[in-house]
Amino acid sequence: MDRVSRYSYINAKLRARIGLMAGSSLLEDMIKAPNLSEAIAVLSGTKYDSLFETYSRTADLQQVELELFIREIRLHEEIIKALDDRTARFVKTLLEKTEIENIKNAVRLWYSASVLHHSISYRSAYIYKDRIVHDIDWSRIINALGWDDVRTAFRNTPYLTVFDRYDAQDITRLGLFEFEIDLDHLWFDRLYGAMDLLDGADREVALKVYGLDVDLKNIINLIRYGFYHSCDSSRLAHVFIHYGSLYGVLEKRLASGNFSIEEARDLIRRRYARVGELLGQMEVRGQLSTGHSELAYGTLAIENYLAQQRRKEFTGILCADPFTIGTILSYIYLCRSEDNTIKGILAAKYYNWSEEQIRRELN
Numbered sequence: 336m337d338r339v340s341r342y343s344y345i346n347a348k349l350r351a352r353i354g355l356m357a358g359s360s361l362l363e364d365m366i367k368a369p370n371l372s373e374a375i376a377v378l379s380g381t382k383y384d385s386l387f388e389t390y391s392r393t394a395d396l397q398q399v400e401l402e403l404f405i406r407e408i409r410l411h412e413e414i415i416k417a418l419d420d421r422t423a424r425f426v427k428t429l430l431e432k433t434e435i436e437n438i439k440n441a442v443r444l445w446y447s448a449s450v451l452h453h454s455i456s457y458r459s460a461y462i463y464k465d466r467i468v469h470d471i472d473w474s475r476i477i478n479a480l481g482w483d484d485v486r487t488a489f490r491n492t493p494y495l496t497v498f499d500r501y502d503a504q505d506i507t508r509l510g511l512f513e514f515e516i517d518l519d520h521l522w523f524d525r526l527y528g529a530m531d532l533l534d535g536a537d538r539e540v541a542l543k544v545y546g547l548d549v550d551l552k553n554i555i556n557l558i559r560y561g562f563y564h565s566c567d568s569s570r571l572a573h574v575f576i577h578y579g580s581l582y583g584v585l586e587k588r589l590a591s592g593n594f595s596i597e598e599a600r601d602l603i604r605r606r607y608a609r610v611g612e613l614l615g616q617m618e619v620r621g622q623l624s625t626g627h628s629e630l631a632y633g634t635l636a637i638e639n640y641l642a643q644q645r646r647k648e649f650t651g652i653l654c655a656d657p658f659t660i661g662t663i664l665s666y667i668y669l670c671r672s673e674d675n676t677i678k679g680i681l682a683a684k685y686y687n688w689s690e691e692q693i694r695r696e697l698n
Contacts, residue, residue, distance in 0.1 A: 342658045343658065349666040353653065353666055366690055371684040375391075407674060408433060414666075415430075421532055425532070429667065430467065440461075441477055442511065444462065445477055446510075469493070473488070476488045481503055486498040497517045500514075500517065519576070540656075541660060547645065554641060556575060557585070558637060585602070646668075649665050650665055653665050
């Protein structure tokens, strides 16, 4: 199937939806709403009507968040049904990211109950328990008596390879941090593997946007774990995602055992000049010292800048060739961004934040 035949219908449909999103006053109306109930009411009669119905029935914001999660799954499924096998397989791999988030939440509940001995009875209601991509027994995870029982729930999935790296003693001793990092790395491995199966133009688009995505994540990991938490080289090497334009150089620097703030800043500056400038300003102010109280604020400024760059990359696709997977990637990104903004506004209204506070945080 040629690219025009493959994408003409689905991309035209998604571009129309993107246009409606751009022209909508939904988020603005929610921000201006005087309280949580009024903000929820804004959703009535819109494509988010199910959120309004859920809150009207339960008065439970966590149930509303679960409904947003379900919407994200349905969005991917709708797109997958409209694509041929090769492209559908790639979008299904994107949906695995959502599945991994659900895995993390379910395993955290098990960990809370079995290792930390906390009550999870009320929290288990907020875990999605139907099929996402693979056959996973979600209830078995939450109710498992031990780690081996948790592992069994993943015996027919690609995630079993990660679970097999840990035993009960590892999880009790190390917690879930490294385990969750390994799940993230598995997803990127599968993502890049799925990219290799795409046609040339589609592969080029996907490599560009996710290559940038990986670089931005690795920059954040470097600042968060290298500067703020002052992790050693081996732990940093475990955190970094093994793709993108920065990873190869980062790996070599870490292997040398002589990785300094100056080297990191200069490396980043060569590819992302503005981030290098922000790091330089933080260094001048002494904010890159381990545990410095201002480091978190400087890091947030960098994270905000990187988020803007990520948005530019995903939305910039819409100005390029209309007959590639790019429109789909942009649409998925914009829908997730809008969902997260709605979630943030509702949480802010719950805590009685002012309109000014909400706008400041969203910006």
